[in-house]
Amino acid sequence: MDRTKIDLWVGVFVALGxxxxxxxxxxxxxxTSSKIGDTYSVSASFENIGGLKPNAPVKSAGVVVGRxxxxxxxxxxxxxxVTIKIDKRYQFPKxxxxxxxxxxxxxxxxxxxxxxxxDDVLKTGDxxxxxxxxxxxxxxxxxxxxxxASETDKEKSAxxxxxxxxxxxxxxxxxxxx
Amino acid sequence: xxxxxxxxxxxxxxxxxxxxIARVWRLGAGTRLFMxxxxxxxxxxxxxxxxxxxxxxxxxxxxxxxIVSAFFVGMVLALQGYNTLQKYGSSEAIGVLVALxxxxxxxxxxxxxLFAGRAGxxxxxxxxxxxxxxxxxxxxxxxxxxxxxxxxxxxxAGVISMPILAALFSMVGVLGGYLVAVPLIGVxxxxxxxxxxxxxxxxxxxxxxVIKSVVFGVAxxxxxxxxxxxxxxxxxxxxxxxxxTVVISSLTVLGLDFVLTSFMLVV
Numbered sequence: 417m418d419r420t421k422i423d424l425w426v427g428v429f430v431a432l433g434x435x436x437x438x439x440x441x442x443x444x445x446x447x448t449s450s451k452i453g454d455t456y457s458v459s460a461s462f463e464n465i466g467g468l469k470p471n472a473p474v475k476s477a478g479v480v481v482g483r484x485x486x487x488x489x490x491x492x493x494x495x496x497x498v499t500i501k502i503d504k505r506y507q508f509p510k511x512x513x514x515x516x517x518x519x520x521x522x523x524x525x526x527x528x529x530x531x532x533x534x535d536d537v538l539k540t541g542d543x544x545x546x547x548x549x550x551x552x553x554x555x556x557x558x559x560x561x562x563x564x565a566s567e568t569d570k571e572k573s574a575x576x577x578x579x580x581x582x583x584x585x586x587x588x589x590x591x592x593x594x
Numbered sequence: 595x596x597x598x599x600x601x602x603x604x605x606x607x608x609x610x611x612x613x614x615i616a617r618v619w620r621l622g623a624g625t626r627l628f629m630x631x632x633x634x635x636x637x638x639x640x641x642x643x644x645x646x647x648x649x650x651x652x653x654x655x656x657x658x659x660x661i662v663s664a665f666f667v668g669m670v671l672a673l674q675g676y677n678t679l680q681k682y683g684s685s686e687a688i689g690v691l692v693a694l695x696x697x698x699x700x701x702x703x704x705x706x707x708l709f710a711g712r713a714g715x716x717x718x719x720x721x722x723x724x725x726x727x728x729x730x731x732x733x734x735x736x737x738x739x740x741x742x743x744x745x746x747x748x749x750x751a752g753v754i755s756m757p758i759l760a761a762l763f764s765m766v767g768v769l770g771g772y773l774v775a776v777p778l779i780g781v782x783x784x785x786x787x788x789x790x791x792x793x794x795x796x797x798x799x800x801x802x803x804v805i806k807s808v809v810f811g812v813a814x815x816x817x818x819x820x821x822x823x824x825x826x827x828x829x830x831x832x833x834x835x836x837x838x839t840v841v842i843s844s845l846t847v848l849g850l851d852f853v854l855t856s857f858m859l860v861v
Contacts, residue, residue, distance in 0.1 A: 433758025
């Protein structure tokens, strides 16, 4: 095989490699989707952030509007301070709610923003005051078990008198939010 | 009686010791060859057609085996992954599984193993035979540095080829996984790609995979070159050297993979 043909094949080889890398970055990786332009950062305090991690998405109405930039611990209030970066294109009122949600039952955690009604908008350095902590599954389960146990105790003591209220309560339990 | 036992034990210890020393000697000689290859690599870039020719033999000629095996590896990953994931009702995550497994681990590692078998052995046998037929000595007689003329171009060709082959392996593997997951099993097309894109990070996963494959390229090519250079100039010596190339390259790649991964995940 003469040299020019080798050149051609090596060229094809290198081009294939470059195309594969580009394909990996564009199609498999998140080079295109995670692009956030200019941002402004606001902070929010939570009593419990659960499994929230830096770079977790910040969503509003399900659309990614920003990312979690930093998580730190405030030793005065014993709260977690989460700094989030929001895309400059999106403005939120000052009384916006910041909640920590879980994607799916056991998925990753993200921050959901629910816009309030005020006219003033959030700017860099502002603090979101209305927050809701992450739901900790263990806490909920133990609470549920504790309630259940106290219910059955009550049922036992109230059973001879009337069985009606106990029945009512058990249906109430059935409507528990989980 | 005691004399015999002492004799046996000392012979055993001497055997272990000399084998260890031989290993360390080879490690040192291999490192020296590596350094020399880097020092004398100027010519392989000045006369780039030398390197290009080697890229053709190590890279282009390995394309077929890499692409075919990547295709099957991707398809098998999708099949096996689906089998387990659907038990937990998350069969859409199959794209993530296939892509992460390929980009992080299987792409660089399997490519390196195939490379050691396909190209490494060829390098060792070629250089071993050059040595046996005294071509290397002849070059030295003609004031041609065999390291600059023979070793360095092959070294750089291996280092250039490996990341390209690994990237191709990952991409073709993902396509193979797609082919099984979407048309064959019936996973949703959009969920397959979007979950993949949401969970594969360009820097942490793809760039790290490329870094791994470059390191494997250096290791595999260098081992193949050294074994060829170090082979006893007999038919038997060359055959043993070729076998050692595959064994040592494979073990080195797997060991290095663990070390590199532990460095990358700690960050």
